[in-house]
Structures are given as structure tokens and as C-alpha cells.
Amino acid sequence: MIVQVCVGSSCHIRGSDEIVTLFQNAISEHKLENDVTLVGSFCIGKCSPNGVSVQIDDEVLVGVNRQSFNELFNEKVLGVIKSERE
Amino acid sequence: MRKFDTKVQHLKYKVLREVARQAWNDTLLENVLEIPKMIVSGKVPTMRCCVYKERAILGERVKMAMGGNKDNPNVIEVIDIACDECPAAGYEVTESCRGCLAHRCEDVCKRGAISFDQNHVAHIDKSKCVECGQCAKVCPFSAIVNRKRPCQNACKVKAISINDDNAAAINNDKCTSCGACVYQCPFGAITDKSYILDAISLLKQKEQGVKVYAIVAPSISSQFTYAKLGQVIKGLKELGFHAVVEAALGADMVALAESKELVEKGFLTSSCCPAFVSYIKSDFPELAEHISHNFSPMAAISKYIKETTENAKTVFIGPCTAKKAEVQSDKVKPYVDAVLTFEELQALFDSRDFDITTLEEDVLDNASYFGRIFARCGGLADAVTQAIKEQGIEDFELKAVSCDGIEECRMALLRKSKNALDANFIEGMACIGGCIGGAGCLTHGEKNKAEVDKYGREAMEKSILDAVSVLK
Numbered sequence: 001m002i003v004q005v006c007v008g009s010s011c012h013i014r015g016s017d018e019i020v021t022l023f024q025n026a027i028s029e030h031k032l033e034n035d036v037t038l039v040g041s042f043c044i045g046k047c048s049p050n051g052v053s054v055q056i057d058d059e060v061l062v063g064v065n066r067q068s069f070n071e072l073f074n075e076k077v078l079g080v081i082k083s084e085r086e
Numbered sequence: 087m088r089k090f091d092t093k094v095q096h097l098k099y100k101v102l103r104e105v106a107r108q109a110w111n112d113t114l115l116e117n118v119l120e121i122p123k124m125i126v127s128g129k130v131p132t133m134r135c136c137v138y139k140e141r142a143i144l145g146e147r148v149k150m151a152m153g154g155n156k157d158n159p160n161v162i163e164v165i166d167i168a169c170d171e172c173p174a175a176g177y178e179v180t181e182s183c184r185g186c187l188a189h190r191c192e193d194v195c196k197r198g199a200i201s202f203d204q205n206h207v208a209h210i211d212k213s214k215c216v217e218c219g220q221c222a223k224v225c226p227f228s229a230i231v232n233r234k235r236p237c238q239n240a241c242k243v244k245a246i247s248i249n250d251d252n253a254a255a256i257n258n259d260k261c262t263s264c265g266a267c268v269y270q271c272p273f274g275a276i277t278d279k280s281y282i283l284d285a286i287s288l289l290k291q292k293e294q295g296v297k298v299y300a301i302v303a304p305s306i307s308s309q310f311t312y313a314k315l316g317q318v319i320k321g322l323k324e325l326g327f328h329a330v331v332e333a334a335l336g337a338d339m340v341a342l343a344e345s346k347e348l349v350e351k352g353f354l355t356s357s358c359c360p361a362f363v364s365y366i367k368s369d370f371p372e373l374a375e376h377i378s379h380n381f382s383p384m385a386a387i388s389k390y391i392k393e394t395t396e397n398a399k400t401v402f403i404g405p406c407t408a409k410k411a412e413v414q415s416d417k418v419k420p421y422v423d424a425v426l427t428f429e430e431l432q433a434l435f436d437s438r439d440f441d442i443t444t445l446e447e448d449v450l451d452n453a454s455y456f457g458r459i460f461a462r463c464g465g466l467a468d469a470v471t472q473a474i475k476e477q478g479i480e481d482f483e484l485k486a487v488s489c490d491g492i493e494e495c496r497m498a499l500l501r502k503s504k505n506a507l508d509a510n511f512i513e514g515m516a517c518i519g520g521c522i523g524g525a526g527c528l529t530h531g532e533k534n535k536a537e538v539d540k541y542g543r544e545a546m547e548k549s550i551l552d553a554v555s556v557l558k
Contacts, residue, residue: 004394007556008329009319009449013546017556039394040557042299042452043329 001036001081006053008043015065016040019052022069026077035081056080089312089432091529094274097133098151099433100125101144102282105151106437109286114152121148143168147277154279160258161279161410162268168275169253175233176217179208182229191221191230240270242492243365260368262361264492264516265407265525278407278525282434284424288399289326296397297328301387301422302450303404304334304461305521307541308534309428315541316447321440322403322431323448333402334453334545336387337460338553341469342477343380348470348511349482351376355499355512356466358382359521360412362495362514370499381418383460384409388421390557399423403431405524408516427526451546454553458542462535463490463520466513469550476551486511491518 003023007016020040027036044053050063056076064072090096104121108114122144126137134140146165149155154163185206192200192208199214200221208230210221222230232239237254238246245260246267254267254276267276288298300322310318319330340358348354357363357378367374381389388400401424402409413422426434435442456472459465467486474484487509489495495514501507517523522534547553 005556007452008331009451012556013449013451017547017552020556040390041394042331042391045328 001077002055002057003036003038003077004041004044004055005038006042006044006055007040008047010043010047011052014049014051016052018066019054019064019069022066023073026069026073030078032077032081036077089528090429091269094272095429095528097125097274098147098277099429099436101147102151102280102430102433103437105148105280106282106286106434109283110437114283118148118152119145121145139167147274150277151280152283153281158258159414160256160261161263161407161414162256162261162265162276163279164254164256165275165277166251166253168273170273170275171252172235173233174235174238174248176212177210177215177219177222177230177232179210180229180231182227183207183225184227184229186226188226190224190226194220194224196220236270236272237267237276240266242266242496243369262364262368262492262516263408263411264361266492266517268407269525278410278427280426280430281410281424282426282430285401285426285430285434288401288423291399292326292328296399297395298326298399298401299388299391299395300327300330301333301336301384301391301400301402302330303384303402303406303521304332304337304453304458304538304541305405305524305527305534306403306428307458307461308522308531308537309405309528310432310442311529311537313443314447316449317442317445319450320445320448321435321442324440324445325434325438327401330448330450331387331391332450332452332457333383333387333404334457334460335553335557336381336383336385336390336457337466337469338454338457338550339386339390339557340380340383341456341466341473341550342554343386344378344466345470345473345477345479347378347380348484349474349479353510354378356514358460358466359408359515359517360406361408361492361516362489364408364411365492365495365514365516366499369496370503373499373503376502382409382412383457385412385418385421392421401426403428405517405521405527407525427524428528429526432528452553453545454547454550455542455545456550457553458545459538461521461538463515464488464513465520465538467511470511470513473550476549484511485509486513488513488515490515490520491523492516 046053046062048062051065054061054064108117122141126140131137197214199211245257249255322330355376384402403426410425456469467488498512
């Protein structure tokens, strides 16, 4: 699974680095280093005032912030990987 | 609003704008021969002896705007017919010499080259004169002038000579493509090749899914002063760029890598300025092993974008003509698709008739304070100092020498080659003031350094490690 966090200017000032850190911590907490590749991307093209844009494989999620992160991670990352393993 | 320093730049801009306009409309091929007449219409010459010569030279300028002579590897070229064959006699005594008693000129001349005729008027013996200029400095009547050609005066690496036809000629083996002669030639006879057509053709591929990234140099903070920086960024997106990224983030990456390499090797010369690198290779080949192996900021960030993004193309936009040469090297070629100067960006905006002052403000924020101040002399050394500190490297003392302009670079390299340099890091900037003095700038002013520092302080990230943390 490839997770791209937008680090373009618009997302950067809305907290890309925080989202990157949240991803890094969550990935190591759940030992998903071999399942998830975390990369930065300069502008996914969906700038949103509510937060950062994140692309998980082909799906673009906009407005990701600290509050919505856990729900997103559980559903779109952890959930998907677990269902793939079953 | 005044956009340029000189009318030569303005003329070059008019040609670039028209070439770009035709390219956007897909009419360049049919109209290319008409462009000189579009710029010089009517019958009254305003620049040269007649409109026909003006148009002939404009034809050559159009050629340069379209990439110039493909057989000449140098990105800087002389337009022979535009060269006015300026006098090149060196120091000469003019009619202002009053035949005084003091003879300061004679006293100061260490070569004994000054003599006096029966009217006590000074004369310079050219077989003895070494063109040091001391006599001109001491004459109370300013009667001694230097008739050196402005291009030769600008070229401190001595790459310009005079050919058999009395026009300027560039020695490609010595030329660093810094563009000093381009900016200084009052007739606009030396000019940089433009890759504006490459940029337009990339931007036109937007509908085929090509994402064109604009990598902008931090010196942009001292340019386009008639508008806000956010409006320039918006203008770039209106032109079709997918995103705008700071080259300064590449500078943050370079500062980290450079500090590590420096600590490992013990002595390093910087590799950010392509003209400085080229100068070491041509004039101090024995020191070439000390050139930092790191990419320049432009190449570092472009490489990152290309490696993480599908269908990405990169266009660097900066103050620098030597960058046009840097991207021709095999090492950098895969990562940067075109280089534009700020002059060319202005032409690109106006070719679409964008008034950027009416646009809303977009944002530009990727880099730290330290990445941003690379644009001025001393910034790189400050950033390396910071990078050493941030990485907790303690048993290394940085002794940096920041060279402002190629003459200072030469002095430092000369000392190093004689083992007489008390420093372990040479920051070399070929242009006076650093990148803000680049030949591709729209304007050069005293406030530029302050503008860069101000822009640096506005960066959200205060440390280099914070700025690059998003790239992991």
C-alpha cells in the first residue's frame, strides 16, 4: 500500500508534518513497515481549507487533520490491510 | 511600473513575449519571420542606424529566444551583428588632461609608463602599461579613462576576447555561463539562450496528464516587486503549472548533506553555484576533487519530485543563466526538464496577458529560513553551520569563507591551492551578492538582500530538520 501525504505549500501550512508524524507513529505502532510505503507528494491537486490531502493507493482523501486521523487510519489503512490478510 | 533595470532587458523581453505568444497560439512557425517587424514597425530607427539593421538583429534575438545555435554548446552567445565593436584600448589619457604640475599619475605608475609632451600633457606607453588603473584613480581631473569593453570588464574569468572582425568572442572552455556579460553589454550583443518554448510545450501537455512542477529559487522574493509573492505563485498556476515548490527546500536537503560530507572529508567547496563549479574545473582542476558531491538545491528537489511522482516534469525558475548549462550535464539532465529566468517568466506571464497584480494570493511554504537565505551570499555557510548544530555534530569546527563574486572565489581558491587558506569550507557565489545578483533577475537593487532575509524569516519552519521531515 502506498500512502502519499501532500507536502505542497497549501497542505504544509495546514500541518503536513504533523500528519506525516502521525502516520509514522501509527505505522510503527501496528508494525506495518512492510505493508505501507509512506511518501510525500507535492500537491495532489485537491487543496482543502480543512486539512491535508492524503492519497492511499488511488483514493484521494481531503481535509485530513489530527481529529480525523485515527478514524481514517483504522478504516483506510489498518482495515484494508487486515482484510487483505484474511 | 518599471519592470527591468535596462532597455536591453526590455527589448529581450519583448522578443521573448512575442515568441511565447505565437507558441501558445501554435502560430510560431508561420509568423516567426514577421516577429522583428512586429517589434520594430515603421521606418524611423530608434536603436541602430536603420530599421533594417534593427530587424536583422531582432531576427537573431528571435533565434536566441527559440534556443539559439544548437551547434554551440554554450548557453551564452554573441550576436555578432549586434556587437558595436566598442573601443578596446584600455587606459587612455583624454583631452581633460590639463598638464598639471603634480604628476600624480607618473608617481603612482610602478611601470614608468607615463611620460609628458612639451605641453606637459600625459601619455601612456602601452608597451609598459599593465592596465592596473592606478593613474586613473589618482588624477584630480578624472582625465584618464578605461576604454575596456564592458563585456570584457564584466568577465572576471577572462573568457572574452576580440575576434578578427573586431566583435566580442567567448572562449567556451573558460566561460562559466554566469551571464555577467549578458547583463553588462550596453548593446545587448551577448545574450542567453532561452528554453521558453520547451516550458510552453511541457505546459501544453497538461491535458495528457503531465504534471509540470515549477521549482522557484528563493531570490524570487526580491523580484516581481510590483506584485505580491502570492500573486506570482497564483500566476504560475494560471500558466498551467501543477504546483509550485521552493528550490529552498532542496537547499535544506543540501545543507544537511553538505555538512555531513564536510565533516567526513575535512575540506569542501560548495556545489550550489554552477558557475563556481565550472570555474574550479577549468581554472583550478587540482582542487576539483574537493567539490561537494551533493546535487545543487534545484537538482535535489527536482530529483525528489521525479522519484515520488508519476508523469512529473520540472521547470526551474530562477535568476541564473548558468543553471541552463547545469541541466545539460548528464548528472542533472534526467531531473530538470527546462530552466527559465525571471526575465523569461515575466515574458511568459505577459504572453498570456496576465496582470498578476489582479490575481488572488496563493501560498508558497516548503522550506526553512536557512534554505531560503541560500539566495544571498553567506546564506549557505549559515545553513551549514545550522545543519552541523541541528545534527548534534560536536567535534567539528566550521571555518567557512563566503566568497562574494567570482574574483573573491578566485582569491580563496588561489590561497587554497598554495595551502595558505585558513578555512575548511569555501562557499562560492559567482555573482556579486549571491543569486540575487544573477543575470536573469528583472531588477537588481540594494534592498534585495533584506527582501531575501525577510522572506526567510516568514518561513513556517524554523529549523532545517523540521523542513525536510516531511520528505521522509
